[in-house]
Amino acid sequence: MTRYAALLRGIMPSNPNMSNEKLRGVFTGLGFESVASVLSSGNIVFTTGETPGAELEKRIQEALSAELGIAGGTVVRGYAELRALLDRDPFAGYTHGRETYLTVTFFKDSAHSRVEMPTDTDPRTKVVGYDDQARAFLSIIDNSAPNTPNFMVWLERNYGKNITTRTWLTVQRVVKKMESPK
Known part of the structure; x- marks a missing residue:
């Protein structure tokens, strides 16, 4: 299991469909564990055994679009990548x-x-x-x-x-x- 961050594009906290609670619900519904939000601008951290990359980003984006009507983009980075950047x-x-x-x-x-x-x-x-x-x-x-x-x-x-x-x-x-x- 690896820890990831999904950096979502175009999230507006004033939109009820873009609340942290609803965003976390989509990630939990996808089977991810330890789902948490950071601030209220589309930063969701989660744990999964899935391999990172385009397929994971696509799966998340499709769920966000289908469940909440969020058409923005999804960029996923692993903990090791972000820690190394810092x-x-x-x-x-x-x-x-x-x-x-x-x-x-x-x-x-x-x-x-x-x-x-x-x-x-x-x-x-x-x-x-x-x-x-x-x-x-x-x-x-x-x-x-x-x-x-x-x-x-x-x-x-x-x-x-x-x-x-x-x-x-x-x-x-x-x-x-x-x-x-x-």
């Missing part, structure tokens, strides 16, 4: 805060074999790099101005909707929850 500390020397977001954009397993670094991003976005092992794009976004930098638009335009972004703090919280499943 241990590599790609944001060393930076601090996540209200005006500076450290972000991790996760790609589905087979979404892209090669990720190109942007050359024309908003000046308020600093690209840290792409982490091959975690299959994740790492960036720092300056939120000090009232309008949001267009980096997320750039990511979606270049890589489609088979991605989902979390703040570094959220990734840390997900890993912590995976370490203590109750």
